[in-house]
Amino acid sequence: MSESPSQSQPKSLPPQLPAPSFVGTDHPVTEKSDVIIVGLCDDAPLSESAAAIDGLLGGVITNLLEQGKVSTDLGESMLIPGPGISGDGATLVLLLGLGTKKKLDREAAFSQTSTAIRLLVSKPHRKIVIALGELLQSSDHDAIVAGALFALEGQSIYRTKSPINVPETVCVAGANPTAIDRGVILGESINVARRLVNEPASVVYPASFADRASDIAKEVGLGCEVWDEKRLAEENCRAILAVGSGSEKPPRLVILRHNGGRPGEAPIAIVGKGVTFDSGGLSIKPSDGMVDMKCDMSGAATVIGCMRAIAKLGVKKNVIGFCGLAENMISGSSYKLGDVIQTRSGKTIEILNTDAEGRVVLSDTLNVAIGHNPSSMVDLATLTGACMVALGNDVAGLMTNDQATCDTVSSAAAIEGEPVWQLPMFKLYDEKIKSKVADIKNIGEGRWGGAITAAKFLENFVGDVPWVHIDIAGPAFADSPKPHRDAGATGVMVRTLVRWIENQAESTA
Ligand code: BES
Ligand code: MN
Ligand code: ZN
Numbered sequence: 001m002s003e004s005p006s007q008s009q010p011k012s013l014p015p016q017l018p019a020p021s022f023v024g025t026d027h028p029v030t031e032k033s034d035v036i037i038v039g040l041c042d043d044a045p046l047s048e049s050a051a052a053i054d055g056l057l058g059g060v061i062t063n064l065l066e067q068g069k070v071s072t073d074l075g076e077s078m079l080i081p082g083p084g085i086s087g088d089g090a091t092l093v094l095l096l097g098l099g100t101k102k103k104l105d106r107e108a109a110f111s112q113t114s115t116a117i118r119l120l121v122s123k124p125h126r127k128i129v130i131a132l133g134e135l136l137q138s139s140d141h142d143a144i145v146a147g148a149l150f151a152l153e154g155q156s157i158y159r160t161k162s163p164i165n166v167p168e169t170v171c172v173a174g175a176n177p178t179a180i181d182r183g184v185i186l187g188e189s190i191n192v193a194r195r196l197v198n199e200p201a202s203v204v205y206p207a208s209f210a211d212r213a214s215d216i217a218k219e220v221g222l223g224c225e226v227w228d229e230k231r232l233a234e235e236n237c238r239a240i241l242a243v244g245s246g247s248e249k250p251p252r253l254v255i256l257r258h259n260g261g262r263p264g265e266a267p268i269a270i271v272g273k274g275v276t277f278d279s280g281g282l283s284i285k286p287s288d289g290m291v292d293m294k295c296d297m298s299g300a301a302t303v304i305g306c307m308r309a310i311a312k313l314g315v316k317k318n319v320i321g322f323c324g325l326a327e328n329m330i331s332g333s334s335y336k337l338g339d340v341i342q343t344r345s346g347k348t349i350e351i352l353n354t355d356a357e358g359r360v361v362l363s364d365t366l367n368v369a370i371g372h373n374p375s376s377m378v379d380l381a382t383l384t385g386a387c388m389v390a391l392g393n394d395v396a397g398l399m400t401n402d403q404a405t406c407d408t409v410s411s412a413a414a415i416e417g418e419p420v421w422q423l424p425m426f427k428l429y430d431e432k433i434k435s436k437v438a439d440i441k442n443i444g445e446g447r448w449g450g451a452i453t454a455a456k457f458l459e460n461f462v463g464d465v466p467w468v469h470i471d472i473a474g475p476a477f478a479d480s481p482k483p484h485r486d487a488g489a490t491g492v493m494v495r496t497l498v499r500w501i502e503n504q505a506e507s508t509a
Contacts, residue, residue: 030089043100121167198294213226271321275325339351344363352441362381423452
């Protein structure tokens with residue numbers, strides 16, 4: 001071969017992630033700006049900023065509300081000329097319906113801010129003032145900042161003219177510098193994960209993903225180790241190598257380390273499925289099922305986003321992230337149906353469907369992770385279509401070998417407003433993955449309970465470590481946009497995992 005396939009691909013990455021500067025302000029209404037965002041609730045008088053603007057505009061907001069021409073309902077909005085047209089303040093005012101004030105939680109702070117910013121950025125605005133904080137708890141002000149950044153990242157990264165006009169400055173009323181810093185870290189880290197997923201598989205493949213991970217590690221001060229195919233062979237990671245064997249692009253394993261805790265303290269492990277493209281292999285997917293399979297490394301991308309945030313936040317806990325990276329392709333060297341692989345753990349697995357490759361990659365990745373003696377472990381994977389059948393597009397499935405640990409993940413998810421739902425792990429499911437020729441097989445009996453049989457397979461590789469498996473096949477990648485986000489990568493579970501890890505740092509402090 002005269003040229004490696006990667007050389008025929010564009011080396012340059014899409015433009016940098018959006019980076020407006022975020023500042024606080026105590027005078028949102030008199031701040032000279034292009035537009036100010038104010039919220040309207042149905043169970044509360046006008047907020048301080050809305051009332052001040054109403055005064056400056058001679059009661060326009062009150063009149064519009066009285067005449068029913070503007071609504072306080074969640075999801076409603078109206079853009080009106082602001083006091084800044086002729087004097088001080090903002091040129092435009094975005095009136096944002098927020099529904100019931102009592103129900104405004106952290107998730108609302110994040111997604112309503114993102115909704116508002118997405119409404120605005122189809123037009124150029126140099127400076128946007130967000131005056132939603134007065135309707136929210138100050139502990140949720142970081143979520144406003146994160147939501148604003150979230151709005152500025154989408155899937156149209158290869159449009160020659162971006163449909164998103166990134167403002168130069170975003171002014172967040174009432175937010176203190178700590179909240180702003182934290183929100184920027186969270187928002188950027190979610191967007192890092194989303195960008196990795198939205199880029200095509202010809203750009204993001206195991207080696208380039210690993211390069212990106214190591215760049216990020218350097219930037220934020222994480223330890224980083226990359227195992228190439230030679231090291232993977234030395235480490236007996238035969239399962240990862242098998243999945244990658246059909247591809248021109250060899251597999252990788254990335255280990256990121258954050259030493260924020262006591263030296264010697266057992267780390268928390270987070271593990272991600274990083275199948276950079278899932279063609280199904282010889283059990284090939286139909287075109288419709290393959291079209292979005294660049295998203296099959298979303299678990300690994302979440303690990304990167306989460307580790308980045310943990311490092312930048314300086315969380316006082318030891319955390320190790322693992323990304324198992326392989327491309328599932330078809331060629332003369334693909335792994336085959338009927339193959340038996342001895343995994344790194346020593347357990348043998350029979351391959352009866354090469355499209356059930358995520359669990360195969362994770363078998364070795366989880367085994368490497370438990371070698372670091374973690375106190376607990378979470379894995380994230382776009383693992384099964386069956387989980388989407390069970391829970392739909394928006395909800396992640398949780399499966400566990402330790403209920404108490406699973407409950408801590410559920411409560412972190414509840415605080416961040418990322419929907420999760422637990423599926424059972426009864427012993428009876430173990431029967432379904434018994435193999436006639438090897439210790440276990442990589443599919444269940446028929447398609448029933450497919451999310452659970454996949455988790456049961458993984459359970460074989462986690463030893464005694466308290467472990468939670470999160471199947472993000474549904475929420476990781478969206479077919480269609482919503483008011484608060486573009487279609488494509490969602491960055492799901494970055495917020496939840498950061499919160500989960502921070503909670504553990506607090507409880508041991
Ligand atoms: N990556 C897919 C699961 C998936 C499907 C993720 C749709 C996101 C959206 C996974 O590798 C897969 O192909 N799973 C198979 C398993 C089956 C062969 C047992 C599936 O779900 O059909
Ligand atoms: Mn597959
Ligand atoms: Zn897959």
